[in-house]
Amino acid sequence: xxxxxxxxxxxxxxxxxxxDGISISAGPMISNLAPMDSVYENRFLTPGTSIGLxxxxxxxxxxxxxVSGEYFWKNSSPIGWDGELSAFLISIMPLAKHxxxxxxxxxxGAGGVFITGKYSGTDDFGEFVEAEGxxxxxxxxxxxxxxxxxxxxxxxxxxxxxxxxxxDNAIIDGxxxxxxxxxxxxxxxxQFCVTFPLSLxxxxxxxx
Numbered sequence: 001x002x003x004x005x006x007x008x009x010x011x012x013x014x015x016x017x018x019x020d021g022i023s024i025s026a027g028p029m030i031s032n033l034a035p036m037d038s039v040y041e042n043r044f045l046t047p048g049t050s051i052g053l054x055x056x057x058x059x060x061x062x063x064x065x066x067v068s069g070e071y072f073w074k075n076s077s078p079i080g081w082d083g084e085l086s087a088f089l090i091s092i093m094p095l096a097k098h099x100x101x102x103x104x105x106x107x108x109g110a111g112g113v114f115i116t117g118k119y120s121g122t123d124d125f126g127e128f129v130e131a132e133g134x135x136x137x138x139x140x141x142x143x144x145x146x147x148x149x150x151x152x153x154x155x156x157x158x159x160x161x162x163x164x165x166x167x168d169n170a171i172i173d174g175x176x177x178x179x180x181x182x183x184x185x186x187x188x189x190x191q192f193c194v195t196f197p198l199s200l201x202x203x204x205x206x207x208x
Contacts, residue, residue, distance in 0.1 A: 023202030025153070026055045033072050033191040040074075040085070047191075048074030048085065054155075054195050058202075064095045066109070066141075072117075072189075082128075083121025087187075089161070090114045091139050103147040113139040113161045115187050130171040135187050137163025143193075151199035151207050156192070163187040 034040075034047035052070025059065070073086040093111025100106055116134035123129050143157030168182040199206040 022060075023058045023199060023206065024056070025058070025151075025197040025199045026053060027153075027155075027195050027197035028052075029054045029068060029070060029193050029195040031070065031072075031159075031191040031193040033070075033189050035085070035186070036188040036190065037186040048072055050089075050191060050193075052089075054197065056197060058097075062096050062098060064097050064107070064109075065093075066095055066111075067092050083119070085117065085119050085121075087115055087117030089189075091159075091161075093139060093141060095141070104144065105146075106142075106144045108140075108142040110138065110140040113137050113163065115161070115163050117187065119185075127172050128174075131167060131169075131183075133165050133167050135163040135165045137161055137188065145197075148196075151205045153197050153199070155195040155197060157195065158190075158192055160190050161188050 029050075029052045031050040031052075032047040033050040050070045050072040052068055054066060054068040057065040057067075067090075069088070069090045071086070071088055073084075075084055091111060091113040093109045095107045095109030097105055097107040114134065114136050116132075118130075118132040120130040121128070139159060139161040141157055141159045143155060145153050145155040147153050163186075165185045165187045166182045167185075168179050170177055170179055170183070201208050
């Protein structure tokens with residue numbers, strides 16, 4: 001809802017103040033996201049699935065602005081570990097974009113990311129641990145985009161995020177417990193994303 005409100009607000013501002021050349025696109029994003037924490041690699045072994053929405057605000061020149069929100073989840077591993085991991089990621093970043101051919105462009109950029117997540121599962125000592133938290137960090141992106149037909153494009157993108165998390169509290173076997181020393185986790189991730197942005201306003205072939 002907040003991303004939709006941003007789209008409408010930017011469109012209204014561009015019309016009210018005459019920001020010629022500004023275009024707005026949005027589309028679904030799916031990714032094979034893999035957290036970088038070694039605990040995740042040892043227990044889950046494979047990447048999880050992430051789905052979300054990406055909104056691009058393109059101004060005249062090489063700089064664009066991208067906002068995306070996505071939900072990531074991973075259930076138990078192929079080796080039978082009884083864990084679950086889920087997270088919400090919100091990223092905001094400016095991008096430098098260059099048109100290679102008339103329908104193909106490449107881009108790269110960096111910005112900030114906010115991550116909030118939950119973890120549950122049996123640890124190495126046979127205790128069932130539940131924990132949650134959030135963190136802010138840094139993210140960079142590189143990829144390519146091609147116009148498929150009319151207002152619809154296809155985008156392939158690689159993202160890498162960096163964020164850390166520390167907590168001294170968790171629920172262990174159903175009881176809230178203090179942890180000393182505080183447990184640290186790497187909330188960073190790497191992912192390959194496929195997005196299908198639809199030009200909404202201001203672009204060639206936009207639907208509005």
